[in-house]
Amino acid sequence: MPDRFSAFSFVDRITALEAGQRACGRFLIPAGLPAFSTCLVAEAVGQLAAWVAMAQAEFRRRPVAALSAETRIVGEASPGDILDLGVEIERCDPDAVAYGGWARVADTPVLEMCGCVGPMLPLEDFDAPEAMRGDFETLCGPGARPSRFPGITAPDLSLIERIPGRRLRAALHVPVSAPFFGDHFPRRTVFPASLLLDAQIRLAVRLAGETLPPGEPLRPVRVADVKMRSFILPGHAVEIETVMRSATDRAAELTLAAMVAGKRVATGRMEIVSQAPG
Amino acid sequence: MTTADITREEILAVYPKVAKIMADALGCDVEQVRLDVSLIDGLNAESIDFLDLVFGLERTFKVKIPRGKIVEDARGDLPAAAFEEKGYLTDVGLKRLREYLSEVPADRFDSPMRVGDIPRLFTPETFCKVVARGLRAQGAEGTSAPRPDA
Numbered sequence: 001m002p003d004r005f006s007a008f009s010f011v012d013r014i015t016a017l018e019a020g021q022r023a024c025g026r027f028l029i030p031a032g033l034p035a036f037s038t039c040l041v042a043e044a045v046g047q048l049a050a051w052v053a054m055a056q057a058e059f060r061r062r063p064v065a066a067l068s069a070e071t072r073i074v075g076e077a078s079p080g081d082i083l084d085l086g087v088e089i090e091r092c093d094p095d096a097v098a099y100g101g102w103a104r105v106a107d108t109p110v111l112e113m114c115g116c117v118g119p120m121l122p123l124e125d126f127d128a129p130e131a132m133r134g135d136f137e138t139l140c141g142p143g144a145r146p147s148r149f150p151g152i153t154a155p156d157l158s159l160i161e162r163i164p165g166r167r168l169r170a171a172l173h174v175p176v177s178a179p180f181f182g183d184h185f186p187r188r189t190v191f192p193a194s195l196l197l198d199a200q201i202r203l204a205v206r207l208a209g210e211t212l213p214p215g216e217p218l219r220p221v222r223v224a225d226v227k228m229r230s231f232i233l234p235g236h237a238v239e240i241e242t243v244m245r246s247a248t249d250r251a252a253e254l255t256l257a258a259m260v261a262g263k264r265v266a267t268g269r270m271e272i273v274s275q276a277p278g
Numbered sequence: 279m280t281t282a283d284i285t286r287e288e289i290l291a292v293y294p295k296v297a298k299i300m301a302d303a304l305g306c307d308v309e310q311v312r313l314d315v316s317l318i319d320g321l322n323a324e325s326i327d328f329l330d331l332v333f334g335l336e337r338t339f340k341v342k343i344p345r346g347k348i349v350e351d352a353r354g355d356l357p358a359a360a361f362e363e364k365g366y367l368t369d370v371g372l373k374r375l376r377e378y379l380s381e382v383p384a385d386r387f388d389s390p391m392r393v394g395d396i397p398r399l400f401t402p403e404t405f406c407k408v409v410a411r412g413l414r415a416q417g418a419e420g421t422s423a424p425r426p427d428a
Contacts, residue, residue, distance in 0.1 A: 067330050095345040098333055117333050119326070225302070229326050267305065 003182025004127075005135050006148040008192060010044035011051060011085065013143030014136075020056040023048055024086045025139070030147040031080035038073050038220070039201065040152075041083060041111045043194035045101035046118075049087040053097035053120065055136055056089075059129040061120040063097045065193035068226040068268075069115025073219070081105045095120055126185035152180055157199055157240075165211045165244060172199050172238040172258075181234055191232035196240075196266060197223065200256045204242040208252040208272040211244060216274045226256075226268035236260050250274050288410040289313075289403060292339070296406050299338060303330040313403040314381065328397065335405060341412030348408060349396055352378035366390045379404060 016024040025048045029036045046065060053063050077083055087101035100114040123129050138144055161169040174191045181189040201220050208218050232238060239259045246253045251273045258266040297311040304311075304321050317323040323331075332343045344350075352375045353361045361371035372391055376384065381403040388395060 066326055067333070093345070096329060096333075115333075115337070117329060119329060227326060227330060229324060 003179045004131075004186050005144065006183060007150060008043075008152075008180040008183035009047065009144070009149065010040060010083075011047050011139060011144075012146050014048070014051060014139045017052070017055075017140060020052065020089060020092050022086070022088045023052045024084070025051075026143075027083040027085065028146040029077060029079050029081050029083060030149055030151070032147075033079040033149075033151045036077055036079055036081075037154075037194075037198050038076070038111065039194040039198040041077050041103045042068075042071055042113060042197075043192065044083055045085055045087060045103055045111065045113055046116065046194070048085045049089065049097060049099040049101060049116065050118070051136055051139065052087060052089055052099075053092050053118070054123060054132060056092045057094060057120060057123070059123055059133045059136070061094055062123040062126055062132075063118030063120050064190070064228075064231075066119055066228050067115070067117040068113060069224065070113070071223045071226075072112045073110075073221050073223070074112060075105065075108050075110040077103065077105050077110050083110070093120075124187075126188050128186070150179060152178075152195070154202075155195070155199060157203065160239065165207070167241065167243045168203050168207045169239060169241045170199075170203050172196070172240050174232060174234060174236045174238060176235040178234075189234050191234065191236065193226075193228045193266070196228075196232060196238070196258055197226065197256075197268070200240050200242065200258065200266075200268070201270065203240055204254045204256060204270055205272060207242050207244060207254060208247075208274075211247045211252055212272070212274045213249055218272050218274055220270060221273050222271040224269045224271075226266070228266050230260075230263070230265050232258075232260060232265060238265070245269070284407050284410045284414075288414075289406045292406050292409045292413070293402070295338060296335065296402060296409060299334040300331060300402055300405070303327050303334055311402050313406070314383075314401050316386070316398060317400050317402070318398045331405065335409055339409050339413060341409060341416065343408055343412065348378075348400070348404065349375075349393070351411075354378075362393050365393055367393060375399075381407070 010027050011025045012027050014023055014025045027044050050063050084104045087099050090098040096117055096119050098117045103111040156173050157170045159170050184190060184192050205218050241257045243255045245255055253271050256268040256270060297308050300311045301308040304323055304327055306321055315321060336343055356374060360368060376387055379399055382399045386399055
């Protein structure tokens with residue numbers, strides 16, 4: 001399994017750990033990548049929290065992405081940057097982990113997350129527990145080989161419906177196979193929630209661009225009340241939708257939704273502003 | 279402390295905030311969150327919604343609601359084997375559950391009743407009681423109970 005612990009892994013080293021309480025970690029964004037999405041920064045924070053939770057559960061259970069009350073996007077991370085990550089575990093038991101976290105680049109905040117909750121599921125359904133324990137020891141010791149993440153080709157989006165300035169609906173074609181599925185997860189392939197969110201943000205930015213005055217670049221600054229209701233699997237045809245809730249001349253608030261076979265699988269809200277970074 | 283000890287006033291004191299949290303978790307209007315509506319059959323709640331709801335209540339009211347607490351509290355001091363058998367409530371277990379979920383109409387309890395179907399009985403009032411009991415327990419420990427709107 002060449003993609004395991006590399007094709008969708010965003011913690012190179014755990015630099016500080018208080019078991020079940022908090023941790024800090026690092027990830028070098030490979031310099032050769034064309035870009036690094038903010039959603040992958042959030043994925044990195046979530047993965048650090050997952051390592052803490054799995055260790056606390058003696059590698060019998062692992063969390064999966066489910067709820068995120070608020071993510072504030074306050075900066076950017078670029079290829080070649082070192083992401084410093086931190087998580088505070090609010091609660092961790094065999095059923096769920098609740099946490100908040102942050103990511104920084106050279107002491108400059110990039111992302112802040114709070115109110116994240118992941119149900120804990122049997123780890124052996126997703127990966128080999130002993131292999132995960134070994135990976136954790138590597139992360140806490142010398143660290144994993146940096147720059148092993150090869151990058152991701154964002155799944156295609158095809159517009160299905162457009163009500164200018166009010167609503168966009170698009171088809172997201174989840175590939176049947178991709179290297180990241182080998183790491184997410186080796187025994188049970190699941191389309192990462194962070195990649196779904198990335199597609200939703202792309203669609204939301206497009207809709208905001210139809211409403212906010214032209215000029216300044218559009219920046220997603222806040223994602224709230226994200227809820228993943230069920231797994232999205234390889235090959236799934238996903239419909240994603242964004243609807244404008246309110247807009248001023250500088251900011252837009254939108255809702256996000258994703259459906260598979262008529263069933264709502266994910267919801268959330270986000271805010272996009274029109275302003276130059278910094 | 280038994281459920282019967284929880285007064286109507288205590289339930290109504292927390293209900294507005296509980297209803298708001300439920301409406302947010304379920305994506306429905308707060309007016310739909312009547313005290314007696316079934317969360318699963320009436321408001322289409324799924325397991326992830328219960329997780330969302332419980333963490334929302336814990337954060338808002340600063341109370342601990344361990345998973346499975348409602349069933350555990352209903353069982354009380356009854357040994358597990360006397361409460362359920364092969365996934366179904368015993369007669370004694372069902373009696374205990376009816377007493378504990380006194381807000382749920384009698385005709386909504388199956389007989390025999392699968393343990394896995396117990397959440398279908400839950401209503402907003404069920405969770406108002408859980409919160410009220412948590413706030414009472416905090417008071418009993420000598421801590422100052424936070425205001426429901428904190």
